[in-house]
Amino acid sequence: MSIKERISDLFEKYSVQLEVEEKEEEKKEKETSFATATLDSGQEIQTDAEAFAVGVSVFVVNDEGEQIPLPDGSYTLADGVVLVVVDGVVSEMQEVEEAPAETAPEAVVEEVAMSREEIVSLIAKAVAQVKKEFSSQIKERDAKITELSKTASAKISRAPKMEVKAPVDMTKLSMKERIAAIQNQFSL
Numbered sequence: 289m290s291i292k293e294r295i296s297d298l299f300e301k302y303s304v305q306l307e308v309e310e311k312e313e314e315k316k317e318k319e320t321s322f323a324t325a326t327l328d329s330g331q332e333i334q335t336d337a338e339a340f341a342v343g344v345s346v347f348v349v350n351d352e353g354e355q356i357p358l359p360d361g362s363y364t365l366a367d368g369v370v371l372v373v374v375d376g377v378v379s380e381m382q383e384v385e386e387a388p389a390e391t392a393p394e395a396v397v398e399e400v401a402m403s404r405e406e407i408v409s410l411i412a413k414a415v416a417q418v419k420k421e422f423s424s425q426i427k428e429r430d431a432k433i434t435e436l437s438k439t440a441s442a443k444i445s446r447a448p449k450m451e452v453k454a455p456v457d458m459t460k461l462s463m464k465e466r467i468a469a470i471q472n473q474f475s476l
Contacts, residue, residue, distance in 0.1 A: 326366045333358060340369075345377050
């Protein structure tokens with residue numbers, strides 16, 4: 289016998305009715321009667337009434353499913369209606385009047401009509417100008433490279449060539465002469 293069966297037997301024995309199932313059904317009915325709307329920020333809000341109106345409570349639902357009253361303030365819905373909320377209740381609803389679209393003065397707006405040949409010639413002129421600027425930049429770069437290579441080669445110092453001195457027979461020299469010969473041989 290499972291636990292559920294045992295519990296139901298005990299409830300029958302002592303004449304206890306289960307009200308839990310009824311409360312869950314009532315919750316489901318209440319959840320389905322909520323009206324929802326989306327703010328212009330993309331956040332979804334709800335009310336326990338069938339529609340948003342003055343005097344109904346407004347709340348947001350967090351990730352855990354808890355209903356949190358909407359903080360006081362003015363909120364614009366995605367459809368343009370502005371809700372003013374005080375203490376979690378809609379105190380005022382306003383329709384937003386759309387401002388007339390600004391039209392540019394006709395004197396400023398000019399219609400530019402160009403033929404294909406005119407457009408091609410403008411593009412060709414622009415390409416020629418870019419080529420001219422690019423070639424002048426390349427010439428300047430080449431001149432700088434040449435100048436830098438000349439100054440670099442002039443600055444390079446070369447070590448002087450060392451003279452090869454004839455070997456000296458040290459066996460026939462005295463001690464002082466040997467020292468002088470070694471110093472002479474290794475000095476520049």
